[in-house]
Amino acid sequence: MSQLLTPLNTYACFNGTVSFYSHPSTTCKGEMKFTVYLPPRSQSEPLPVLYFLSGLTCTEENFMVKAGAQQFAAKNGVILVAPDTSPRGANIPGEEDDWDFGTGAGFYVDATQEPWRSHYQMYSYVTQELPAIIAAHFPVKIDRQGIFGHSMGGHGALVCALRNPEQYRSVSAFAPIVAPMRVPWGQKAFTNYLGADEETWRSYDASELVLTTQLKHSILIDQGTADTFLEKQLMPQVFEQACAKAGQPLTLRMQDGYDHSYYFISTFIEDHIRYHAEILWSE
Amino acid sequence: MSQLLTPLNTYACFNGTVSFYSHPSTTCKGEMKFTVYLPPRSQSEPLPVLYFLSGLTCTEENFMVKAGAQQFAAKNGVILVAPDTSPRGANIPGEEDDWDFGTGAGFYVDATQEPWRSHYQMYSYVTQELPAIIAAHFPVKIDRQGIFGHSMGGHGALVCALRNPEQYRSVSAFAPIVAPMRVPWGQKAFTNYLGADEETWRSYDASELVLTTQLKHSILIDQGTADTFLEKQLMPQVFEQACAKAGQPLTLRMQDGYDHSYYFISTFIEDHIRYHAEILWSE
Numbered sequence: 001m002s003q004l005l006t007p008l009n010t011y012a013c014f015n016g017t018v019s020f021y022s023h024p025s026t027t028c029k030g031e032m033k034f035t036v037y038l039p040p041r042s043q044s045e046p047l048p049v050l051y052f053l054s055g056l057t058c059t060e061e062n063f064m065v066k067a068g069a070q071q072f073a074a075k076n077g078v079i080l081v082a083p084d085t086s087p088r089g090a091n092i093p094g095e096e097d098d099w100d101f102g103t104g105a106g107f108y109v110d111a112t113q114e115p116w117r118s119h120y121q122m123y124s125y126v127t128q129e130l131p132a133i134i135a136a137h138f139p140v141k142i143d144r145q146g147i148f149g150h151s152m153g154g155h156g157a158l159v160c161a162l163r164n165p166e167q168y169r170s171v172s173a174f175a176p177i178v179a180p181m182r183v184p185w186g187q188k189a190f191t192n193y194l195g196a197d198e199e200t201w202r203s204y205d206a207s208e209l210v211l212t213t214q215l216k217h218s219i220l221i222d223q224g225t226a227d228t229f230l231e232k233q234l235m236p237q238v239f240e241q242a243c244a245k246a247g248q249p250l251t252l253r254m255q256d257g258y259d260h261s262y263y264f265i266s267t268f269i270e271d272h273i274r275y276h277a278e279i280l281w282s283e
Numbered sequence: 284m285s286q287l288l289t290p291l292n293t294y295a296c297f298n299g300t301v302s303f304y305s306h307p308s309t310t311c312k313g314e315m316k317f318t319v320y321l322p323p324r325s326q327s328e329p330l331p332v333l334y335f336l337s338g339l340t341c342t343e344e345n346f347m348v349k350a351g352a353q354q355f356a357a358k359n360g361v362i363l364v365a366p367d368t369s370p371r372g373a374n375i376p377g378e379e380d381d382w383d384f385g386t387g388a389g390f391y392v393d394a395t396q397e398p399w400r401s402h403y404q405m406y407s408y409v410t411q412e413l414p415a416i417i418a419a420h421f422p423v424k425i426d427r428q429g430i431f432g433h434s435m436g437g438h439g440a441l442v443c444a445l446r447n448p449e450q451y452r453s454v455s456a457f458a459p460i461v462a463p464m465r466v467p468w469g470q471k472a473f474t475n476y477l478g479a480d481e482e483t484w485r486s487y488d489a490s491e492l493v494l495t496t497q498l499k500h501s502i503l504i505d506q507g508t509a510d511t512f513l514e515k516q517l518m519p520q521v522f523e524q525a526c527a528k529a530g531q532p533l534t535l536r537m538q539d540g541y542d543h544s545y546y547f548i549s550t551f552i553e554d555h556i557r558y559h560a561e562i563l564w565s566e
Contacts, residue, residue, distance in 0.1 A: 259294055
């Protein structure tokens with residue numbers, strides 16, 4: 001496995017470092033970028049690692065520069081990793097045409113359809129190649145991994161956790177797409193990446209997956225009530241009903257007046273990191 | 284005085300609101316934008332107000348979305364206001380040519396030279412028109428104003444405070460340009476905005492101003508040691524020496540390994556807001 005990392009910029013932050021990296025991805029067949037926050041405690045001992053999956057149009061940078069997460073990662077002793085949201089520069093016709101599909105919108109699936117399948121393998125990248133690279137290069141407790149995300153990345157986090165309950169001990173999300181099969185963003189992405197057969201979509205739909213796999217710990221979701229995507233694209237009540245049916249513990253917090261932005265994420269990021277740290281540091 | 288405000292976006296944040304506004308500026312002869320963070324306490328009582336002046340290339344947005352300031356403004360009960368860094372769309376030839384001059388680079392001076400003087404009146408805008416608008420529209424304790432900023436905006440904050448010690452009770456800065464007369468950024472801006480006579484530059488140079496006006500409270504400055512602009516553009520030691528000569532109390536903290544970015548600002552924003560709040564809430 002190629003694990004060559006090219007260090008890009010590094011910034012001191014809350015006595016630790018935010019670092020940008022690029023590497024040749026065997027999964028996505030091209031250069032991929034990610035960011036890592038190493039809190040000060042990582043200089044003296046391995047720490048749990050918490051992956052953040054970003055939403056549509058984001059890169060590996062947005063979360064690190066807007067969420068205000070580092071102070072709480074430092075306080076709680078967890079390493080943060082934020083990958084990019086898709087391959088870039090794959091030279092696939094149409095990849096730059098839409099803001100909600102293609103570049104910046106990998107949807108954390110392994111595409112099976114042409115012309116996407118050669119590069120758009122974000123599910124395998126996030127769950128396999130990236131964790132192997134992180135384990136090889138950073139002082140992480142590899143058996144202590146959590147995952148969270150926002151919007152499309154909240155969908156990604158839920159799917160990664162529900163399909164790999166042994167790998168991810170904790171999962172949470174901000175304003176996630178919980179039922180991609182039922183909403184326009186998901187239907188557009190799945191049709192193009194996975195094809196017309198909706199049966200193949202189920203393995204990337206959290207509200208379907210939770211019916212067959214439950215997680216040990218309660219899932220934490222924050223959702224703003226003033227989010228303009230709430231009714232059409234997010235539909236947290238679908239996941240809430242599926243969790244209730246399946247017996248999956250869920251803490252769904254409807255946050256009055258909050259929207260879909262990083263102003264919302266930054267307000268509740270402390271709660272999420274503390275939630276993950278409590279699970280990742282226990283047992 | 285025209286005080287017509289056009290509300291743009293509003294975002295819930297830490298139980299308060301981040302709001303963007305546009306208004307016709309009589310000082311800058313065109314539309315100007317600013318952002319306001321109202322913490323939850325502002326719903327029940329007037330609060331002190333703290334102005335943040337941003338650096339080169341920034342708009343009224345950067346500070347609000349990257350500094351992580353809102354949580355500490357909420358905690359300490361201060362209103363935050365961040366203006367844009369220059370007039371925009373003034374249609375002055377060359378205004379868009381340089382990243383360090385013209386649009387996004389007003390340098391918080393009142394230009395006296397053609398073609399800039401008709402619009403580029405950022406000193407008067409920040410110290411007079413903007414505070415009047417804020418006082419007219421928001422629940423501020425108008426006799427409790429503080430000011431801080433970053434880089435070019437650190438220069439602006441120091442100059443505004445030193446020239447108006449009765450107006451601003453507290454002043455601090457992140458990586459400020461403290462001696463603009465001696466550095467390339469300042470020399471370029473002052474030559475174009477103020478003309479070739481360097482005598483006219485002194486009233487916009489903190490290291491000159493502090494020799495004749497001292498402030499009651501200690502000035503707080505944080506400066507990263509890994510800041511690539513440190514030696515050529517920032518030169519905090521010049522201000523340190525001037526303060527020592529003048530008897531002005533100064534807390535200059537050289538922060539090991541930090542650079543010029545918002546990762547640096549976010550790390551120390553809590554200290555700055557607490558510093559201002561202690562002064563603004565005292566007496």
